[in-house]
Amino acid sequence: MRSVTILGATGSVGTSTLDLIEREPDRYRVRALTANCDVAKLAAAAKRTNAELAVVADENCLPDLRDALASTETRVAGGRAAVIEAAALHADWTMGAIVGCAGLEPALAAIANGGTVVLANKEPLVSAGEVVLAAAAKAGATLLPADSEHNAIYQCFDFERPERVRRIVLTASGGPFREATTEEMRHVTPEQAVAHPNWSMGAKISVDSATMMNKGLELIEAARLFPVPSDRIEIVLHPQSVIHSAVDYVDGSMLAQLGPSDMRVPIAHCLAWPDRMPTPMAPLDLVALGRMDFAAPDPVRFPALRLARAALEAGGAAPAILNAANEIAVAAFLARRIGFLEIAAIVEDVLHRYDPAPPESLDAVIAIDTETRAITAERVEDCVV
Numbered sequence: 001m002r003s004v005t006i007l008g009a010t011g012s013v014g015t016s017t018l019d020l021i022e023r024e025p026d027r028y029r030v031r032a033l034t035a036n037c038d039v040a041k042l043a044a045a046a047k048r049t050n051a052e053l054a055v056v057a058d059e060n061c062l063p064d065l066r067d068a069l070a071s072t073e074t075r076v077a078g079g080r081a082a083v084i085e086a087a088a089l090h091a092d093w094t095m096g097a098i099v100g101c102a103g104l105e106p107a108l109a110a111i112a113n114g115g116t117v118v119l120a121n122k123e124p125l126v127s128a129g130e131v132v133l134a135a136a137a138k139a140g141a142t143l144l145p146a147d148s149e150h151n152a153i154y155q156c157f158d159f160e161r162p163e164r165v166r167r168i169v170l171t172a173s174g175g176p177f178r179e180a181t182t183e184e185m186r187h188v189t190p191e192q193a194v195a196h197p198n199w200s201m202g203a204k205i206s207v208d209s210a211t212m213m214n215k216g217l218e219l220i221e222a223a224r225l226f227p228v229p230s231d232r233i234e235i236v237l238h239p240q241s242v243i244h245s246a247v248d249y250v251d252g253s254m255l256a257q258l259g260p261s262d263m264r265v266p267i268a269h270c271l272a273w274p275d276r277m278p279t280p281m282a283p284l285d286l287v288a289l290g291r292m293d294f295a296a297p298d299p300v301r302f303p304a305l306r307l308a309r310a311a312l313e314a315g316g317a318a319p320a321i322l323n324a325a326n327e328i329a330v331a332a333f334l335a336r337r338i339g340f341l342e343i344a345a346i347v348e349d350v351l352h353r354y355d356p357a358p359p360e361s362l363d364a365v366i367a368i369d370t371e372t373r374a375i376t377a378e379r380v381e382d383c384v385v
Helices: 012-023 039-049 059-069 080-088 101-111 123-139 150-154 203-211 213-225 264-272 303-314 318-334 342-353 362-383
Strands: 002-007 028-035 053-056 075-079 093-096 116-119 142-145 165-172 234-236 245-248 254-258
Touching: 002 012, 002 080, 002 101, 012 028, 012 039, 012 093, 012 264, 028 080, 028 101, 028 165, 039 053, 039 059, 039 116, 059 075, 059 150, 075 080, 075 264, 080 101, 093 101, 093 254, 093 264, 101 116, 101 123, 101 318, 101 362, 116 123, 116 264, 123 213, 123 362, 142 213, 142 264, 150 165, 150 213, 150 245, 150 254, 150 264, 165 213, 203 213, 203 318, 203 342, 213 234, 213 303, 213 318, 213 342, 303 318, 303 342, 318 342, 318 362, 342 362
Parallel strands: 002 028, 002 093, 028 053, 053 075, 093 116, 116 142, 165 234
Antiparallel strands: 165 245, 245 254
16 A cells, blocks of 8 residues: 555545545555644544544644544644644655745655655745755655646656756636736726636645746746756647646657646556556547637736746846745735735735845755845735725
């Protein structure tokens, strides 16, 4: 049996991972499940899977978790240090799906074990790419991407002959405002922004999709994961979200991965890798699909794409600043404190204001992240609507 830990077990990615694991209980043994404070979902999942350990990051939620699992053999713990300790357990396979930079230290703790670590959250590679890749190389860990786009590239990329790759094409749905004017987006509400046309995701990543910052962060991730110059990574709008990304080769061949808009597909690839496993997804019906459309993104209406590429090219601390500033700005938008268009404007302003030395350690990354959040919070106050 393969031992499994899921960091962020109650979110959309964690729930999808559990769904697949529970379909084949003889193949997987759950070592640890973590959540922020959703005791009901965490306890239910721990009971269904006979998890060895359940952890809540919010220590205030620990008494409720202890009560919920009192009749089971599952150990319980609470607090940030407990989440990191859960990640450090020797699991064969770890899903890193904790939203934000809160997932950075747990991901590195899992990587240090040298097993297979699946990255569903963007922050480890965006904010601390060099640190994470160095840690994986040192521990002999295998990093697999669970993002549908990077997973698609992974399935199509020839790692033995990367020089034969001409370019990578990252596809993007364009989100709910793909055809909206700037003036229309000025009045967007949080409810409209989180209503993604194709994917069922959490609020933060749904807003990132709406601003297209999500695709900008994926651009930075792709540059970390695949040995291709950043100027040969392109973004193409594909509203049907059937082609999840493609790899273009020097001979004119383009290999693309197609599939339904369901995270269980890329997660299943990671969970069974290097094998394949069945999923409950129906076969892709190309006849019913009928057509696929493509277009170039508009960096004027979606400035987050420009900001992300500039941060990637600048290197150093810029990607970490981009990510942290965006998190604070998105949270402010969801709290109705700023408007939709202010998200990218605030991120750009913070990038211009703050220019620390390049981080060479996890502590340096965390320090930059903390300072960026403080600067962004101050900037948010200037824009409160």
